[in-house]
Amino acid sequence: MNDIKVAVLGSEGVGKSALIVRFLTKRFIGEYASTSECIYRKRLSIDGRQQNLELHDPCSQPCEGKSTLSEQIHWADGFVVVYDISDRSSFLTAKAILHLIRELNFGATKRESDAVVFLVGNKQDLCHMREVGREEGQQLAGETRCQFYELSAAEHCQEVALMFSKMVRNAGLHGKAKERRRRPSGSKSMAKLINNVFGKRRKSV
Numbered sequence: 001m002n003d004i005k006v007a008v009l010g011s012e013g014v015g016k017s018a019l020i021v022r023f024l025t026k027r028f029i030g031e032y033a034s035t036s037e038c039i040y041r042k043r044l045s046i047d048g049r050q051q052n053l054e055l056h057d058p059c060s061q062p063c064e065g066k067s068t069l070s071e072q073i074h075w076a077d078g079f080v081v082v083y084d085i086s087d088r089s090s091f092l093t094a095k096a097i098l099h100l101i102r103e104l105n106f107g108a109t110k111r112e113s114d115a116v117v118f119l120v121g122n123k124q125d126l127c128h129m130r131e132v133g134r135e136e137g138q139q140l141a142g143e144t145r146c147q148f149y150e151l152s153a154a155e156h157c158q159e160v161a162l163m164f165s166k167m168v169r170n171a172g173l174h175g176k177a178k179e180r181r182r183r184p185s186g187s188k189s190m191a192k193l194i195n196n197v198f199g200k201r202r203k204s205v
């Protein structure tokens with residue numbers, strides 16, 4: 001059985017951990033300790049087939065053994081690139097990441113690679129503080145040939161689950177066939193994940 005590897009990328013504080021935790025536990029906890037990057041593993045049944053999912057949650061802070069963005073891109077079969085709709089600079093970072101993915105992901109065919117890159121505008125509940133229009137997100141997704149979602153990890157449980165399920169399905173179908181470099185990164189069990197969601201700085205919203 002092949003593992004499906006999905007990297008959740010984006011600048012600091014956009015809600016990468018919140019989205020992953022929402023998907024894995026159905027909960028929004030609000031604060032996440034992330035002093036190290038980690039891979040969360042989950043076994044899923046997709047279209048009646050058992051799949052092992054590995055979700056990479058990078059650490060935005062400098063930390064020991066931290067992988068580079070290029071290494072993360074080479075490792076993954078699929079990408080969820082996240083920005084915060086209330087933070088324009090995070091949108092610009094997402095744009096740069098999408099361009100790098102397109103540049104480095106040269107092995108995949110166009111059809112394959114289009115299906116496995118998602119752009120996610122998170123924190124949709126903060127639309128009163130919006131700095132990035134929905135149309136801008138849609139336009140960037142069109143330009144970089146990826147699928148676009150606006151979501152709120154805080155408020156949208158089902159939508160977050162649907163987005164990740166679609167990614168897992170697409171990455172399972174179109175994942176890189178070539179042998180990939182594996183990052184020797186720490187993995188966390190679900191119990192450890194729940195125990196680790198404390199102690200991080202709080203961003204006031």
Ligand SMILES: Nc1nc2c(ncn2[C@@H]2O[C@H](COP(=O)(O)OP(=O)(O)OP(=O)(O)O)[C@@H](O)[C@H]2O)c(=O)[nH]1
Pocket residue numbers: 010011012013014015016017018019029030031032034058059060061122123124125126151152153154155200201202203205
């Ligand atoms: N209002 C609102 N806040 C959110 C949402 N998602 C995440 N947050 C908050 O944003 C802050 C950062 O969330 P994280 O999930 O830690 O962000 P991250 O991208 O993993 O951050 P790093 O690990 O530092 O890169 C936390 O205070 C979360 O509670 C959301 O959908 N809405």
